[in-house]
Amino acid sequence: MNIPQIMERMIKMIKKLPAVGPKMAERLAYHILKMSQSEIDDLINSMQMARQIMKCCNICYNFSDQNPCQICSDITRKKHSILCVVETPQDLIAISKVKNYHGFYFVLGGALSPLDGIGPEDIRINKLIKRLKNANISEVIIATDTDSKGEVTATYIAKIIKKLNIKVTRLGYGLPVGGNIEYADEVTISRAIVGRQEM
Amino acid sequence: MNIPQIMERMIKMIKKLPAVGPKMAERLAYHILKMSQSEIDDLINSMQMARQIMKCCNICYNFSDQNPCQICSDITRKKHSILCVVETPQDLIAISKVKNYHGFYFVLGGALSPLDGIGPEDIRINKLIKRLKNANISEVIIATDTDSKGEVTATYIAKIIKKLNIKVTRLGYGLPVGGNIEYADEVTISRAIVGRQEM
Numbered sequence: 001m002n003i004p005q006i007m008e009r010m011i012k013m014i015k016k017l018p019a020v021g022p023k024m025a026e027r028l029a030y031h032i033l034k035m036s037q038s039e040i041d042d043l044i045n046s047m048q049m050a051r052q053i054m055k056c057c058n059i060c061y062n063f064s065d066q067n068p069c070q071i072c073s074d075i076t077r078k079k080h081s082i083l084c085v086v087e088t089p090q091d092l093i094a095i096s097k098v099k100n101y102h103g104f105y106f107v108l109g110g111a112l113s114p115l116d117g118i119g120p121e122d123i124r125i126n127k128l129i130k131r132l133k134n135a136n137i138s139e140v141i142i143a144t145d146t147d148s149k150g151e152v153t154a155t156y157i158a159k160i161i162k163k164l165n166i167k168v169t170r171l172g173y174g175l176p177v178g179g180n181i182e183y184a185d186e187v188t189i190s191r192a193i194v195g196r197q198e199m
Numbered sequence: 200m201n202i203p204q205i206m207e208r209m210i211k212m213i214k215k216l217p218a219v220g221p222k223m224a225e226r227l228a229y230h231i232l233k234m235s236q237s238e239i240d241d242l243i244n245s246m247q248m249a250r251q252i253m254k255c256c257n258i259c260y261n262f263s264d265q266n267p268c269q270i271c272s273d274i275t276r277k278k279h280s281i282l283c284v285v286e287t288p289q290d291l292i293a294i295s296k297v298k299n300y301h302g303f304y305f306v307l308g309g310a311l312s313p314l315d316g317i318g319p320e321d322i323r324i325n326k327l328i329k330r331l332k333n334a335n336i337s338e339v340i341i342a343t344d345t346d347s348k349g350e351v352t353a354t355y356i357a358k359i360i361k362k363l364n365i366k367v368t369r370l371g372y373g374l375p376v377g378g379n380i381e382y383a384d385e386v387t388i389s390r391a392i393v394g395r396q397e398m
Contacts, residue, residue: 003292004252004253004263004264005264006245006248006249006252006253006264007249007253007262007264009245009248009249010245010246010248010249012245013241013242013245013246014242016238016242017227017230018226018227018230019223019226019227024218026289026292027217027218027289028216028217028218029249030262030287030288030289031216031217032246032249032250033249033250033253033262039215040246040247040250042212043212043213043215044243044246044247046205046208046209046211046212047209047212047231047239047243048239048243049205049208049209050205050206050208050209050228050231050232051231051232051239053203053205054203054205054206054232063206063229063232064203065203065204065205065206088229089229090225090226090229093202093225
């Protein structure tokens, strides 16, 4: 039996979502058929409402229900004059849960990836430079992912920022807390040795 | 920063979908914010259209754009008088891609799982019995999953069907084609030995 065309279309649309493979898309599609009318209405309504209300902050490019966002309009942060550069809004939220960072943020909207054709003009590097030139920032913490794309991006940005005479740091590498040394990869252990701290 | 309430709501709705964990739900939610208006319209429209058009077949309980579905209305299948019992419509599609089965199907809509409180009345066992009593079926192939829930379901159904004097078979166990014996689990190898075939 062939899957009816209307079903194929829904599966194709769902497959476009990130991290959704063909099998997962099929599973979600059949689940959507089985959902009650109120469940599907709630899902669709929540998506449409969020898209209506959430805005991209003009200063840090995070998504927020206000523009400028809560963080950029928080004047108590001004005394810190630190800017943390992240790839995505989700990274921003992860870091904002940490109690020992009270500075500002900047969301790049991705990472450099020459193999996928993503260059400096595809992420907000120019906007970051503009912000650094106009705002009173004394240190930039680069908090891109520690995979190869994130590393390339960090190196690229660091070079540019140094030219502006602003201090650049990178989040520390090492063993994740609660981790097991036995299962840590060699590169992480090697970085943890370099970054060892006196007790 | 707390995630805005409207965003939390969308994440909560997405998290209700099967196989979507908290991180995946967050990722999908932020992706939905970034989608263009036409992309989101296409996605929502495809979901709504599929729900409008797709029906549950009254005979086999598969989803189809017609009722009875293509398979149940295919008279050439009548000569086979075999019924294949599956857990989900996706299982039905997987089996229907195989060229050497031309019988009918029956979708249970799940598997027995006493630990999750899913008993015989929660899946279509009574409807299956009714169908077997009314249709001219000489053999039932049970094609439930080979995990513990699928096995319990197969055993339970087989007992009932035998009482109706209908032949019951189960899909053969063994090594998956293209598989590597080194990585096969012991239970599978043991089943493959029992099910060995002369060459």
